Amino acid sequence: MRPTHSRRAFIIRVASVSATLAAGGAMAEEDLKGFGSSGHPRRDGPVQFDFGVASGDPLSDRVILWTHARRRFTNLPVVMRWEVSTDATFRRLVSAGWATARSETGFTAKVDAKGLQAGRTYFYRFRTLFDVSPVGITRTLPTNDVQSVKLAVFSCSNYPAGYFHAYSEAVHAGAQYGVHLGDYIYEYPANGYASQDAAALGRTSVPATEILTLDDYRRRYAQYRSDPDLKQMHGRMPVIAIWDDHEIANDSFVTGAENHTEATEGPFAARVAAALRAYHEWMPIRTPDRTDLKKVYRSFDFGNLLSLHMLETRLLGREEPIELLDLVNPVTAAASFAAFTSPSRQMLGDEQVSWISQRMYESDATWQVFGQQVLMARMEFPVSILRALNPADTSPEAIAAGAQAVNDYLTAKATAALNPALLTPLQQALLNPQTNPKLGYNLDAWDGYPAAREVLLGTAAALGKRVVSLAGDTHNAWYSDLALLDGTKVGEEFATPGVSSPGLEAALSALSPAQTTSIFRGVIDTLKFCDTYRRGFLLMTFTQQAAQGQWYFLDTVKSKNYTVAQDYTATFEA
Template sequence: MAGTAGVAVAATQFPFAKAKSAPARFTGYPFTLGIASGDPTSDSVVLWTRLAPSPLEGNGGMPDKAIPVQWEVAKDENFTQVVASGEELATYGDAHSVHAEPQGLQAGFEYFYRFKANGEISPVGRTKTAPSGPTSALAFAFASCQQYEHGYYTAYKHMSQEDLDLVIHVGDYIYEYDSNSYTASGGNVRANSNHEIVNLQDYRERHAQYKTDPDLQAAHQNFAWLVTFDDHEVDNNWAGNIPEEGMPLDFFARRRRAAFKAYWEHMPLRKALRPTGNAIQIYRRAQYGDLASFHVMDTRQFRSDQACGDGAKAGCDDRNNPARTITGAAQEQWLYDGLQASPAKWQILAQQVFMAQLDYTAGATETFNMDAWDGYRVSRDKLLDFIDTRKIANPIVITGDVHANWAADLLRDFRDSSSKILGSEFIGTSISTTGDGSDTGSAATLTENPWIKFNQSQRGYVRVSLDQNHCKADYRVVPYVKRPGAPISTRKSFVVEAGNPGLKDA
């Protein structure tokens, strides 16, 4: 995709086709939360917006009635070549969110789109369908962990100017805390509503607050996104039906239901993914021709409770319990089936928490994070065994959660550092969470875990370029986020060769 120049065209210059129904009136500009696209296929993409003239009010400043919203897709940003159009009803019960799904688009093609409601026209967005058949190259970025109070989203401003086909978000799109429960080093730089969010109105307000950020809006406006959640979209370190802090289970079930509803309302997700009760079908697959299969995972909703009371623990035998799972049986089988059947050169597992083994303590004592795959060792061993015995080619895991950049090889058996390398994992830092960060890592940790090749803790994202022979990851970092205007640079790059697993310096 090209850069951002020209995308924010004055859409009001170009009239829509006549609306199918008369508009219902409300006051104010409705597209304050921007526009987005997502879940691309070879002939379709989801177009998203939410009508919210007063975005931080519980109802977004909208009346309790359905509002018709027109949408258009064109081959050019002036909309002289409209190829699809339609109308959706934005309803009060879904926070006046819109999830339009144009069909019959060309594979691997760049399109422009816009919305109209109440006589107002949205900014112009740009998106791209997935390719089909032989595919020579693909570029995507992935990001995670964007606590609003901790810093500015400067990394998204730079991301929006990259040449990308896709953006993947692997979790912690919002944070549920009040202003004082989890603060950045040196203090927060932006304010939230200053209460922990627990009900539907709370979650809607928090999502809306994040969506008002112009840099985040720019990244959504310029690229199709694939999204999945981690814990903070609901509650820190929740596991299945179990909350972190021992709240009553019936209360947590209602909280989870509210969180999933607000998440769907604010993301470019298909109508079929609309939550049912307190469950949402978020694991799914995106196919990019014969080059890449994206297996978008959910390591929260079906996991067993963390072993040994959660946290970093030494000597926790329960992490080896074969009854415990991080994916649940159905998702595990879905993943295995998809890996086995995929025609693509690269298998991209987009997921939430550190998969490679990470021992935090030097010497004979081993300390592992019970919230990561280290706390679910049997699940990891089964996956790695499947990749090895079924000869799954070129697996790449992309991960967030830990607010630092890491790069690791995935070994057949982490108890033997000379074990067979099966694939690699790129772990991306946060967009803003914990504040500025620093250009430091832990040499002792790398020595203790020799399959880990890189560790650094500035903010940013990871840009990944694929072709039929190579996968290249560029760790893109900004030196600060506690004030706006930071420059971007590539701190480190790695290459993985198809058919020759293992990280190599680029």
């Protein structure tokens, strides 16, 4: 029996059809076949757009539009009309077409809306005969003489760790475009990393197991995309995204990952295939090469102001990380150091290096911006400190030994700055790179691939380019110089704090944030600013004169009541 409908529902539907006609989008008889006969859609149940809408990968004349659409009572495909308008009432359509959400794509649908004008703001939506998605706002890229662009930079959004307030705050801060540098989801089970408060927050991971299969990854994306702050951000600005490791498995590289055991979890290649298929389904990303979903490196030109190059640093070229303990252990140090410093050691892979070199050569923009996952600036500590500081050992004795090693090095450094003649033999040894070399404390970052970093930055320097690196991964905020091994400054790095994942305040819980900051700032010469204990986002404003970073910090991600502060700004002049 055909279901009955209230008068109110009938009026809403009549108004919906009338709006379509008024917008010049009247459906032809042939088009109606996609929806079935007039009585059928309600038998299948209303179409639900539970995860809102999103846009991404904007170009000057097009943008990717995304939604998830599913009927309440069936798994039948959902045929939709998508519409782009210059006004929120959709009376002036500038682009429209058809899309289908099917079970084969997890009921997601993406289209490349073309025929748009550069540097314009548009409204968009998806609709069936009776049901309409939320309305989204998107923007195309500007061309020619561009004076200013605002980018909100995000990383490390861990659903069970806390609320995603940073996403909605970026909307309030006036960002025009979003840049997500990875760890959009996390792969751990419900009782895994940073989940101790999940039940109390109502944010327990789904599925409860670690995600391995395509269905697992789809369900995890669905949970994250249900977050209201994330939906608001996606609905208000186009996002340019790249994955890091947790979209697959922790500390991923070409042939494996720290958090993957083939004996019990199956081939790593199968997990990568499932993870990347889900990523391309659920993210508003243009897929450059459908035969190889790993190839997502791509560029976005904002006129003559900046070229944003999104780099893939996990699955295309990255060799297996070398363990820090193997470099500082006298037994394994020689062999490990030889592999570590090898000029052929890869991070991006030859093909991607050739691509980014060509893109920088061709670009005449004021700023060359690397949108990539991990810290590119050198975050190196002397071995004397690395041997003493062990985050896994928080005993009083270990803490005291670490503090002493830090104090000894900083005292020697201060003495050398004031009066080198006063240095003792022990202090001279601490400052001698031959007897006390410096190594990155995190070799999963570019510090673990020094030759690859030198090639990339050296290429930029040879081309005379002004470089800005945007980075995530660490959950903390950093601002540093980018320099070659000989000390030549090539650019600066602005690193965003995590949206919700805990930072160094958790790993170095025995130290106060002030002490941690003092250690990092004291030891690392190229480091200009860091915040090691708060979550938030980075707002980058590019002009022809400067690249300015503003860090926004939240006082908590554990409560729906919070405050946000913008209390540090850094400027890199052109």
